[in-house]
Amino acid sequence: MSAREPAVSVHRVSKEYRRYTRREHGTLKSAVLSRRGAPAGEGVAALSEVSFDVDPGETLGVIGANGSGKSTLLKVLAGIVRPTRGTVDVRGRLAALLELGAGFHPEISGRENVEITGLLLGLTRREIADRFEEIVRFAGVEEFLDAPVKTYSSGMAVRLGFAIAAASDPDVFLVDEVLAVGDEAFAHRALEKFSDFERVGKTLVFVSHDLSLVADRCRRALWLDGGRVVADGPAAETVARYRERVATEEGERRLREAGENRRVGSGTATIESVRVKDGEGKAAGRLHCGQPATLEMTVEAREPLSDFVFGFQISTVAGTVVLGVNTSTDGMAPERLSGRASVALSLPSVDLAPGVYMLDAAVHARDGAPYDYRRDVLRFEVTADSAATGIWSPRRGWAFSGDVRWSR
Amino acid sequence: MLFLAPLRRTIRQRALVLALVRRELSARYRGGALGFLWSFLNPLLLLLVYATVFRFVFSPRADVRPYALFLFGGVLVWGFGSSALLDSVETFRANGALLRKTTVAPEVFPASAVGARLAHLLLALPVLAAAIAFAAISGRVRLGLPLLEFPLVLALMVATVFGASLACSALAVHYGDVRDIVANLLTLSFFVTPVLYPVEAVPERWRWLMRCNPWAPFFTGLQDTLFFFRPVPASDWAQMGASAILSLAIGGTVFEKLRDALAEEA
Numbered sequence: 001m002s003a004r005e006p007a008v009s010v011h012r013v014s015k016e017y018r019r020y021t022r023r024e025h026g027t028l029k030s031a032v033l034s035r036r037g038a039p040a041g042e043g044v045a046a047l048s049e050v051s052f053d054v055d056p057g058e059t060l061g062v063i064g065a066n067g068s069g070k071s072t073l074l075k076v077l078a079g080i081v082r083p084t085r086g087t088v089d090v091r092g093r094l095a096a097l098l099e100l101g102a103g104f105h106p107e108i109s110g111r112e113n114v115e116i117t118g119l120l121l122g123l124t125r126r127e128i129a130d131r132f133e134e135i136v137r138f139a140g141v142e143e144f145l146d147a148p149v150k151t152y153s154s155g156m157a158v159r160l161g162f163a164i165a166a167a168s169d170p171d172v173f174l175v176d177e178v179l180a181v182g183d184e185a186f187a188h189r190a191l192e193k194f195s196d197f198e199r200v201g202k203t204l205v206f207v208s209h210d211l212s213l214v215a216d217r218c219r220r221a222l223w224l225d226g227g228r229v230v231a232d233g234p235a236a237e238t239v240a241r242y243r244e245r246v247a248t249e250e251g252e253r254r255l256r257e258a259g260e261n262r263r264v265g266s267g268t269a270t271i272e273s274v275r276v277k278d279g280e281g282k283a284a285g286r287l288h289c290g291q292p293a294t295l296e297m298t299v300e301a302r303e304p305l306s307d308f309v310f311g312f313q314i315s316t317v318a319g320t321v322v323l324g325v326n327t328s329t330d331g332m333a334p335e336r337l338s339g340r341a342s343v344a345l346s347l348p349s350v351d352l353a354p355g356v357y358m359l360d361a362a363v364h365a366r367d368g369a370p371y372d373y374r375r376d377v378l379r380f381e382v383t384a385d386s387a388a389t390g391i392w393s394p395r396r397g398w399a400f401s402g403d404v405r406w407s408r
Numbered sequence: 409m410l411f412l413a414p415l416r417r418t419i420r421q422r423a424l425v426l427a428l429v430r431r432e433l434s435a436r437y438r439g440g441a442l443g444f445l446w447s448f449l450n451p452l453l454l455l456l457v458y459a460t461v462f463r464f465v466f467s468p469r470a471d472v473r474p475y476a477l478f479l480f481g482g483v484l485v486w487g488f489g490s491s492a493l494l495d496s497v498e499t500f501r502a503n504g505a506l507l508r509k510t511t512v513a514p515e516v517f518p519a520s521a522v523g524a525r526l527a528h529l530l531l532a533l534p535v536l537a538a539a540i541a542f543a544a545i546s547g548r549v550r551l552g553l554p555l556l557e558f559p560l561v562l563a564l565m566v567a568t569v570f571g572a573s574l575a576c577s578a579l580a581v582h583y584g585d586v587r588d589i590v591a592n593l594l595t596l597s598f599f600v601t602p603v604l605y606p607v608e609a610v611p612e613r614w615r616w617l618m619r620c621n622p623w624a625p626f627f628t629g630l631q632d633t634l635f636f637f638r639p640v641p642a643s644d645w646a647q648m649g650a651s652a653i654l655s656l657a658i659g660g661t662v663f664e665k666l667r668d669a670l671a672e673e674a
Contacts, residue, residue, distance in 0.1 A: 017672060028583035078511050080671045094511070102509035107435035116431055119424040120510050 005091060006053035007172050007203035008077060013050045013086030015072055015227075016043035046072040047083070047227040056091075056171075057201040059194070061214035061235055063242055064224035070207040073224065074098060074174050077205065092171025092203075095121050100178050101161035106150035110141055113149050114164055121168040131167040138163035138189070159186055166193050173197060175206040179213070191217065215239040240282055247283035248275060250378075262377075265363075265370035269301040269308065269337065274361045276380045287350045289384035289393050295345040297361045299372075304338035308371070312345055313360040314352075317379075322357065322391055328366060353393040354384040411660025414574055414667070418515045428520035429527055447531035455480050455539055472606055472635075474548050477539055481634050482603040482627060484532050485562075489569050489623070490594045492525040496573035497580040497587045500670060507671050514670045515663070518577040522570050540634065552637030561629035561640065564648040568622065571655030574663040581673050582666060602627045622651040 047069045054060050062070050075081045076088055078096035103120050104113050114135055118128035136142055139159040141152070149157060162178065175194075179187045194217065197204055208214050214221050214235055221238035223231040231238045252273050275283045279292040287293045295312050311326030325345070327334070357380055362373040384393060418425065437444050458476035462468055468475035499517040506512055543549045580586040601623045602610070610618060618624040625647040632640045 027585040028579060028589060029585055075508075075671070080508065080511055082668045096509075096511055098509040099505070103506045105431055105435055108431055112427075112431060112434065116424070116427045119427050120506065120512050122511070125423055 005056075006089075007056040007058070007091050008054040008205065009089045010050055010052050010077070011087045011089075013047055013073075013076060013083045013088060014045065015047040015069075015076055015081065016045050016084045018043055043084075045227050047076065050086070050224075050227070050229055052222060052229065052232055054172075054203055054205060056203055057198060058220060059198055059204040059206070059218045061218035061221040061239075062205065062207045062224060063209075063211060063214055063221055063239065064230075065246075068224040069227040070224055071098070071176055072227075074176050074205070074207055077172075078174055090172050093122065093169070094172045094174065095165055095168045095170035096174040096176075097162070097165040097178055098174070098176045100165075101149075101157045104149050104157060104161065107148050109147060110145045110149055110152065110160060114160070117161070117164045118168065121165060121170075123168050131169075135160070135163040135167045138166065155183060155186065162186075162190055162193075166190075170202065172203045172205070175204065177207055177209065179208070179210070211239045211243060244283045247285050248273060250285070262375040263373065265372040267372065268303065269299055269305060269363045269371040271361050271363060271372045271374055271377070272298045272300050272340075274359065274374070274377045276359065276378065285378075286381050286383060287352075289352060289354065289382055289386070290349055290395060293347045293350045295347070295359065295361075296342060297363075298340065298342045299337070299363050300340050301337050304336060305371075306334060306336055307365045308334045308337045309362075309364050309366055310343045311360075311362045311364070313362075315358050315360070316391060317356050317358060320391065322352065326362070334366070349395070350382060351392060351394045352382045353388050353390050354382050354386075355391075356381050410664050411657045414515045414660045414663045415656060417513045418519045418570075421513050421516045421519075424512070425516050425519045425523055428516060429523040432520065432524040433527055444531070447528055448535055451480070451484060451532040451535045454483065455535065469605075469609065471608065474543055477543050477549070478606075478631065478635050479604065480539060481536055481630055484529060484536060485565070485627065485630055486598065486601070486603045488525050488529040489565065489626075490598070491528075492522045492569050493573055493576055493590055493594065494587075495521040495525060496577040497590055499577050500581045514667060515574070518573040518663075519570065521577070522566065522573050526566060536634070549635070550637065554633050554637050554639045556633075557640055558630070558633040561626060561633060561648065564652045565626040567652040568626070568648075568655040571652070571657070571659035574656075574659035578663045578666040578670065581670055597621065597623055600624075602631065606631055619647065622647075622655070625651065 050069075050073065052060075062073060064070050072081070074096065075098070076083050077090065078094065078098070079088075079090075080096070080098075103117050105116070114132065115125070115128055118131075119125070123131075136145060139156065139162075141156050141160055144152060144156065149160075152160070158178075165173075179190055194204055194206075206214075206218075218235040220233065221231075221235040222229060223238050223242050231241055275296045276285065276287065277283050277294045277296060278287050281294075297310070297312075299310070301308075309326050309328045311324070311328075313324045314322045316322060358376045359378050359380065360373070360375045361377050362370060364370040364373060386393065433444075437446060455476065458479050459474075462475045462479070468478075472478045496518045499521045500507060500514070503517050507514060507517070540549070540551070540555075544551045576586060576590055600617070600621055602618070607615070607618055607624070607628045618628075625644045629640050629644055629648060632638050632644075
C-alpha cells in the first residue's frame with residue numbers, strides 16, 4: 001500500500017458519445033431555422049462508472065476486446081475528451097502517445113517535426129533543444145534529419161515519434177498499442193524505455209492487445225468490457241481470466257454457429273458450452289503434447305433424467321477418430337441428472353502428435369438416441385517439442401547398441 | 409469572462425502557434441524551386457497586371473490614381489482576411505488526427521490558420537512598400553506620417569479576423585454548410601466593402617451602410633494610411649475597436665461552448 005497520493009485517480013467516470021444523425025441536423029441553416037439547440041441523438045455509452053487509482057511508479061495494463069472502451073479511457077485520462085460524468089485527476093506532467101507520429105507533417109523535415117511534436121507534447125523550445133540529440137540518437141535518424149518525413153520509412157517515423165514522446169519526460173505516460181507497429185528491435189528498446197520509467201517512479205498506463213506483454217510487463221491489469229471494469233488486479237491473474245473468457249465465448253459462439261446438421265438430438269438435455277482446458281486450467285484452445293488436459297461441458301436437463309450418457313470424441317481434421325469415449329463405455333451406470341450439470345473428462349497426458357483436432361460432445365440415452373449431439377463443437381491445437389507425425393505421440397525413449405553416436 | 413479563455417490559451421501556446429505557422433509556410437514552399445520567392449513574386453505579378461490594365465484598358469476615377477496602387481493594397485488585405493476565414497473553416501478537418509490523438513489546445517489551429525495568412529501578407533508588404541515608394545518618387549502620391557498608423561489598423565483587423573475564425577472553425581466541425589455560408593458571405597461583402605473603391609464613391613445617403621459593415625473601417629483605414637496618407641478619423645478607430653471586441657467576444661464564446669466536443673466530432 002502506498003502512502004503517496006495516486007498519480008492517476010479515476011472516479012466513477014462515464015462517457016457517452018452522441019451518435020446523432022448528421023443528415024437531420026447537420027447544417028447550420030437547419031439548426032438556426034428549426035431553433036433547436038445542439039443536435040440531439042441517442043447516446044452510446046463508451047465507459048460506465050469506471051473507477052480506479054494508479055500509484056506513482058505503477059505500470060497498469062488495460063486489456064479488453066475492440067470497442068470495450070480502452071481507447072476512450074486513455075482519451076479521457078489524457079483530457080482529449082471530457083467525461084460525461086465523473087472525475088479524472090492526473091498529478092504531474094502527462095504525455096499521451098495515442099498514435100506514433102501523430103502530428104508529423106510529411107512535407108517538412110524531421111528536424112522541424114521534432115520541434116512541433118515536442119511543442120504539442122507540452123515541451124518548451126528550450127527543452128526540445130536540450131533533448132534533441134537524445135531524440136535523434138534513440139530514433140537513429142541522424143542522416144535524415146533535414147529530409148522531409150515523407151521520405152522516411154515507416155519504421156523511422158515510428159521510432160522518431162516514440163523518441164520524442166519518451167523525451168518529453170512525463171510523470172504519467174499513456175500509451176495506446178504502439179509497440180505493435182515497430183520491428184522487434186524497436187519494441188525491445190521501447191520496452192527498455194518503459195522499464196527505465198518505472199524504475200524512476202513514473203506512471204505508465206498502456207493499452208495492448210498483446211496479452212503476454214501485459215502479463216509480463218505490468219504489475220496490474222484492468223480488464224474492460226463494454227465500458228465497464230470487469231477485473232482490476234494482478235496482471236497475470238487478470239490476463240488469465242480474460243483469456244479464459246475469450247476461449248469460453250469462442251466455444252459458445254461455435255456452438256451457436258454449429259449448423260443443424262452438426263447438431264442432432266431431441267433437446268431433452270442440451271449442451272450449453274464445451275471447453276478444452278490445459279494443465280493449468282486455462283481454456284486456451286492450445287494443448288501441449290505430454291501435458292494434462294481436461295475436456296469439459298455444461299449440460300442442462302429440461303427434465304430429470306435417469307437414462308443418460310455423456311461422451312466426447314476427438315478426431316483429426318481429416319475425420320479420423322482418435323478417441324471415442326463416454327460414461328457408458330467407461331462403465332458408469334446413470335441414476336439421476338437434473339438441472340444444470342458440468343462434466344469434466346481429465347486426461348493425465350495428451351499423447352497426440354502436433355496438429356489441429358476436432359472435438360464432438362454428446363449427451364444421449366443408453367440406446368444411443370441423442371438428446372444433444374454436437375459435432376465439431378470446437379477445435380484445439382496440440383503443440384509438441386517433437387515434430388513427430390501421425391496421431392499418436394506417446395512418451396518414448398530410444399536405445400542403441402553398436403557404433404551409433406549423436407552429436408547431442 | 410468566458411470569451412477570454414480561448415484567447416488566453418492561444419497566448420499561452422504562442423510557441424506552438426508560431427511553429428505551426430512556420431510549418432505551414434515551409435511545407436507550402438518546399439519543393440518549389442523558387443521557394444519563399446513566391447511570396448514576393450505572386451503579389452508582384454498581381455501588381456504588374458493591375459498597373460497594365462488600369463493604365464491601358466480601364467480609366468479609373470480621378471481621385472484614386474494611381475488606381476493600381478490603390479487596388480493592390482486593398483486586394484492584399486482582403487486576401488488575408490478572406491483566406492484566413494476560409495482556412496479556419498477547414499482547419500479542424502485538416503488537423504483532425506492531431507486533435508483526436510494529442511492533448512493540444514484546439515485554439516492553436518484557427519490561430520495558426522490566421523497566423524499563416526498574416527505571414528503571407530507580411531511577406532507581401534515589402535512589395536507594397538516598394539510600390540508606394542516608387543509612386544512617391546515619381547510624384548504620383550505625396551507621402552505623409554499617417555502611414556505610421558497602418559500597423560494599428562492591421563492589428564485591429566487581425567483581432568477581428570481571429571475572433572471570426574474561432575467561431576467559423578468550431579461551427580464548421582458541427583455543421584456541414586459553414587464553408588458555403590462563409591464563402592458566400594465573403595463574396596457578397598467583397599462588393600459592399602470599400603476594397604475596389606474609396607468610401608467617397610458611395611453616395612452620401614448610403615454611407616451609413618458602411619457603418620453597419622464591420623469590415624469597412626479596416627479598408628477605409630488602409631486607404632487613409634497607405635494611399636491618401638491622411639489620419640484615420642476617430643469614428644473609424646471606434647468602429648474598428650468595436651469590430652475587434654465584438655468579434656473576439658462572439659467568436660470566443662461560440663468556441664468555448666463548442667470546444668469540448670471538437671475532439672469527438674472533428
